[in-house]
Amino acid sequence: xxxxxxxxxxxxxxxxxxxxxxxxxxxxxxxxxxxxxxxxxxxxxxxxxxxxxxxxxxxxxxxxxxxxxxxxxxxxxxxxxxxxxxxxxxxxxxxxxxxxxxxxxxxxxxxxxxxxxxxxxxxxxxxxxxxxxxxxxxxxxxxxxxxxxxxxxxxxxxxxxxxxxxxxxxxxxxxxxxxxxxxxxxxxxxxxxxxxxxxxxxxxxxxxxxxxxxxxxxxxxxxxxxxxxxxxxxxxxxxxxxxxxxxxxxxxxxxxxxxxxxxxxxxxxxxxxxxxxxxxxxxxxxxxxxxxxxxxxxxxxxxxxxxxxxxxxxxxxxxxxxxxxxxxxxxxxxxxxxxxxxxxxxxxxxxxxxxxxxxxxxxxxxxxxxxxxxxxxxxxxxxxxxxxxxxxxxxxxxxxxxxxxx
Numbered sequence: 470x471x472x473x474x475x476x477x478x479x480x481x482x483x484x485x486x487x488x489x490x491x492x493x494x495x496x497x498x499x500x501x502x503x504x505x506x507x508x509x510x511x512x513x514x515x516x517x518x519x520x521x522x523x524x525x526x527x528x529x530x531x532x533x534x535x536x537x538x539x540x541x542x543x544x545x546x547x548x549x550x551x552x553x554x555x556x557x558x559x560x561x562x563x564x565x566x567x568x569x570x571x572x573x574x575x576x577x578x579x580x581x582x583x584x585x586x587x588x589x590x591x592x593x594x595x596x597x598x599x600x601x602x603x604x605x606x607x608x609x610x611x612x613x614x615x616x617x618x619x620x621x622x623x624x625x626x627x628x629x630x631x632x633x634x635x636x637x638x639x640x641x642x643x644x645x646x647x648x649x650x651x652x653x654x655x656x657x658x659x660x661x662x663x664x665x666x667x668x669x670x671x672x673x674x675x676x677x678x679x680x681x682x683x684x685x686x687x688x689x690x691x692x693x694x695x696x697x698x699x700x701x702x703x704x705x706x707x708x709x710x711x712x713x714x715x716x717x718x719x720x721x722x723x724x725x726x727x728x729x730x731x732x733x734x735x736x737x738x739x740x741x742x743x744x745x746x747x748x749x750x751x752x753x754x755x756x757x758x759x760x761x762x763x764x765x766x767x768x769x770x771x772x773x774x775x776x777x778x779x780x781x782x783x784x785x786x787x788x789x790x791x792x793x794x795x796x797x798x799x800x801x802x803x804x805x806x807x808x809x810x811x812x813x814x815x816x817x818x819x820x821x822x823x824x825x826x827x828x829x830x831x832x833x834x835x836x837x838x839x840x841x842x843x844x845x846x847x848x849x850x851x852x853x854x855x856x857x858x859x860x861x862x863x864x865x866x867x868x869x870x871x872x873x874x875x
Contacts, residue, residue: 479804482835483806484805486808486822487675488680489822489827491826495678499731500727501727506723511726515715515718515724521740525654527663527744530688534729535686536682541684541706542686543569545670550613552700557615560617562617562628563618563623563624563811564813591621591624591626591812592772593626594776595632595633597629597633600633601639604636610642615637616648617633617646620652620780621652622780623811627653628776630648634664650669655825657778657779668689668692675824679728679735680731682728757832758836761839761854761855764858765850765854767785767848771783779823780822781823784821793819795819802841807835808820808821
């Protein structure tokens with residue numbers, strides 16, 4: 470019986486929307502000898518990464534770093550700001566927003582879910598007007614927090630967080646704004662302070678180009694004030710002890726030392742390039758991939774061009790075509806991994822990641838694999854997405870910022 474070669478020649482094309490490929494430079498940094506996490510060398514490292522991550526989040530407020538996945542940072546954001554039975558308003562834009570709501574319920578919180586009206590499932594961003602309308606109706610201020618996902622990894626939708634803050638303010642409601650940008654940070658523009666987020670949640674394995682294992686809470690002064698009276702149980706996740714230890718560059722528990730070496734290197738790479746340039750290259754890659762999907766004649770999962778994600782593109786397959794079977798063919802024949810459809814859209818779409826340690830030729834190879842796989846699956850394509858992407862990338866040189874980019 471023939472078996473699948475899991476390690477063929479050449480590099481595997483990891484084009485899922487995270488974990489993203491880890492640059493060799495970061496892998497080398499992580500291979501440094503493990504040091505004493507109570508010694509002076511580590512204290513200097515700790516202070517550096519904490520200061521660097523404030524720049525990445527675009528905040529002057531504390532950034533808490535956990536040795537966990539993003540799921541842990543979800544829990545930390547809720548546990549530090551809320552009490553048992555508190556009411557949350559959560560906006561469902563996709564699978565990960567739904568998972569966050571499920572986690573909140575397991576913590577003993579009361580959740581109310583808003584969704585885009587109509588039959589189209591998970592194809593739109595957050596509607597700030599619906600949030601404002603609901604908060605205006607909450608005259609007793611029973612809702613303690615609004616939870617939204619910035620870049621919904623399952624669908625390729627990037628919501629307008631500044632608009633959500635304006636909606637909360639327009640309703641004159643005191644609810645906290647909790648934002649998940651696990652897949653958006655360091656790929657899509659995100660401004661914790663300017664956009665008025667109270668807790669921003671993220672992880673290491675997407676735009677930061679690290680393996681999974683680090684997560685973050687960036688917090689506002691309002692969130693810190695709420696944490697002083699929040700009564701949900703917390704020990705490991707508690708902000709107060711971590712912030713106190715961080716003053717000297719240390720943590721109250723054992724940090725993931727070698728991943729922090731990698732995080733330091735990742736921050737050096739991102740900040741040397743400059744965040745505006747980082748965001749611009751992701752937007753450019755996204756436009757090239759969408760040009761390919763449009764040329765194929767296939768629908769993009771995100772139905773609103775105003776909120777297309779710069780991080781990933783969801784591709785909907787025709788009725789009767791199993792997207793997971795297409796992905797399987799592309800993986801087995803061309804050594805390229807694509808993201809699966811999750812939850813309500815499983816089997817109906819696949820996801821192409823265009824983030825982090827990537828370049829034009831990486832994406833051209835991935836799109837070639839997609840085009841061949843779709844043809845092998847019997848999908849009738851309107852045209853060549855590969856040629857459309859080539860035209861886009863050749864006509865739009867890398868490193869050129871769009872007019873007005875900041």
